[in-house]
Amino acid sequence: MKMKWIAFLPLIPLAIAILLIEILTRYQILPSYLAPTPSEVFSAIFVDSKEIWTAFFQTAKAAFLGFLMSAFFGILIGIIFSSSKWMYRAFYPYAVFFQTVPVIAVAPLLVIWFGYGTPTVVASSFIVSIFPMIASTLTGMRSTDPALVDLFHLYKANAFDFLFKLRLPFCLPQIFVGLRIASGLAVIGAVVGEFITGGGLGGIIEVAKTRQRLDLVFAAILMATLIGFIFLSGMNIFSRLVLRNWHASEKNI
Amino acid sequence: MKADIIARNLSKTFNNGLTTLKNLNFEITEGDFVSLVGPSGCGKSTLLRLIAKLEMPSEGSLQVYHDQIAFVFQDAHLLPWRNVFENISLPLELQKISPAEKKSLTEQALEKIGLKDFASAYPAQLSGGMKMRVSLARALVTQPKLLLMDEPFAALDEVSRASLEEDLRKLWLEKKMTIVFVTHSISEACFLTNRALVLSSRPGQIVLDKKISLPENRKLEITLSPEFSKTAREILEVLSANTQQDMAAQL
Numbered sequence: 001m002k003m004k005w006i007a008f009l010p011l012i013p014l015a016i017a018i019l020l021i022e023i024l025t026r027y028q029i030l031p032s033y034l035a036p037t038p039s040e041v042f043s044a045i046f047v048d049s050k051e052i053w054t055a056f057f058q059t060a061k062a063a064f065l066g067f068l069m070s071a072f073f074g075i076l077i078g079i080i081f082s083s084s085k086w087m088y089r090a091f092y093p094y095a096v097f098f099q100t101v102p103v104i105a106v107a108p109l110l111v112i113w114f115g116y117g118t119p120t121v122v123a124s125s126f127i128v129s130i131f132p133m134i135a136s137t138l139t140g141m142r143s144t145d146p147a148l149v150d151l152f153h154l155y156k157a158n159a160f161d162f163l164f165k166l167r168l169p170f171c172l173p174q175i176f177v178g179l180r181i182a183s184g185l186a187v188i189g190a191v192v193g194e195f196i197t198g199g200g201l202g203g204i205i206e207v208a209k210t211r212q213r214l215d216l217v218f219a220a221i222l223m224a225t226l227i228g229f230i231f232l233s234g235m236n237i238f239s240r241l242v243l244r245n246w247h248a249s250e251k252n253i
Numbered sequence: 254m255k256a257d258i259i260a261r262n263l264s265k266t267f268n269n270g271l272t273t274l275k276n277l278n279f280e281i282t283e284g285d286f287v288s289l290v291g292p293s294g295c296g297k298s299t300l301l302r303l304i305a306k307l308e309m310p311s312e313g314s315l316q317v318y319h320d321q322i323a324f325v326f327q328d329a330h331l332l333p334w335r336n337v338f339e340n341i342s343l344p345l346e347l348q349k350i351s352p353a354e355k356k357s358l359t360e361q362a363l364e365k366i367g368l369k370d371f372a373s374a375y376p377a378q379l380s381g382g383m384k385m386r387v388s389l390a391r392a393l394v395t396q397p398k399l400l401l402m403d404e405p406f407a408a409l410d411e412v413s414r415a416s417l418e419e420d421l422r423k424l425w426l427e428k429k430m431t432i433v434f435v436t437h438s439i440s441e442a443c444f445l446t447n448r449a450l451v452l453s454s455r456p457g458q459i460v461l462d463k464k465i466s467l468p469e470n471r472k473l474e475i476t477l478s479p480e481f482s483k484t485a486r487e488i489l490e491v492l493s494a495n496t497q498q499d500m501a502a503q504l
Binding site: 145147148150151152153154155156157161165166169172243245246247 | 323346
């Protein structure tokens with residue numbers, strides 16, 4: 001019972017902060033061209049809601065697709081890299097490319113290749129979020145207990161059993177670390193993509209900025225944060241369901 | 254008696270130039286319970302890995318006349334995402350044994366090792382001694398002809414250790430499989446096994462091959478008998494002579 005109370009504790013500082021900002025902005029202590037009042041932001045979300053919510057689902061969908069793609073390909077590439085030294089040597093530098101390339105610089109290229117629409121946004125989300133998946137899978141696969149590798153050799157386990165009964169389950173905790181990071185990055189990637197292509201929350205921010213509609217900008221930022229929060233919570237629940245019986249990281253939190 | 258393991262001029266040098274075993278010659282007969290005793294780093298574990306074919310000899314030959322081999326490590330090394338039953342049945346699963354047979358063999362092993370009530374527990378819920386029991390059951394489930402054990406009880410508390418030692422001895426009397434047991438504890442070697450091969454410090458060479466003439470059925474009290482102390486003392490003397498020599502050579 002006590003736990004439930006504690007879960008709501010962060011709401012108290014939030015309420016105080018909103019109240020303070022409301023006072024600061026309403027009485028123009030903070031000028032309105034710098035920040036809207038929180039009540040204007042909420043009314044943008046709940047009153048002029050249609051545009052915001054449509055954008056919310058548009059961005060969420062693109063980010064989720066990008067996230068799924070980086071989860072799938074990231075884990076796959078991580079497995080391939082960890083099982084072949086040659087593949088690792090030959091291709092790892094190009095995987096690092098995804099980590100180091102500034103997505104905002106590539107975005108115009110993506111528009112040329114994929115057009116002004118969802119595919120570009122998904123691609124941008126994918127580029128930003130794939131590297132942590134590769135890196136975490138790789139680390140996990142490499143940390144397999146060597147004694148258990150010996151044991152599997154002793155019983156002449158086949159390659160399939162090695163992967164699915166030993167290596168993959170062993171790196172699940174690492175994969176979940178990657179999934180958590182990637183879920184947040186996927187939203188960032190999607191919003192950046194939308195800055196260029198328009199549409200979604202990123203599009204709203206672009207347009208509202210030029211029209212001095214700070215309330216809409218803030219509303220869109222809040223909604224984008226909400227998407228990230230939902231993704232991350234989903235990953236936390238998923239991770240707890242899978243790991244609760246055995247991994248120290250999911251016990252007694 | 255048929256020989257189970259025959260080593261001839263066996264040496265092992267690793268890629269980094271470290272010679273861990275030098276010129277070993279020994280035979281282990283079928284159904285024998287042999288301990289490998291020696292200071293740490295003398296290559297006991299390497300010898301065990303050679304027997305299990307997890308390493309290859311650099312020189313000489315090592316023949317092992319079994320392929321139904323089981324290995325018990327220093328720590329339990331269980332799969333944390335599988336419960337006790339699933340951990341024990343793992344070797345059968347990897348060897349593609351039919352599900353019905355898998356179930357009955359696993360249940361037998363659970364019973365034998367006193368884990369019947371813990372079949373659905375996860376490793377994280379078990380004590381160190383219990384985990385080692387699961388590990389032992391996992392090794393026995395395939396009904397191996399040759400059991401290799403690498404200091405399996407070294408990390409356990411005194412009580413769990415004594416009870417596991419007694420159980421292991423009983424199991425061996427019942428099944429008479431060949432057991433090679435690595436330990437650095439002289440009293441463990443004397444209490445458990447029928448023959449001690451004593452290795453010198455690196456590079457490991459056999460400096461004593463001692464038959465342990467104690468009764469087959471052993472209770473813990475036997476460790477207080479004069480016969481036991483005499484055997485232990487003899488091993489200790491050889492062991493410390495060969496360890497000191499090495500340290501003097503290093504100085």
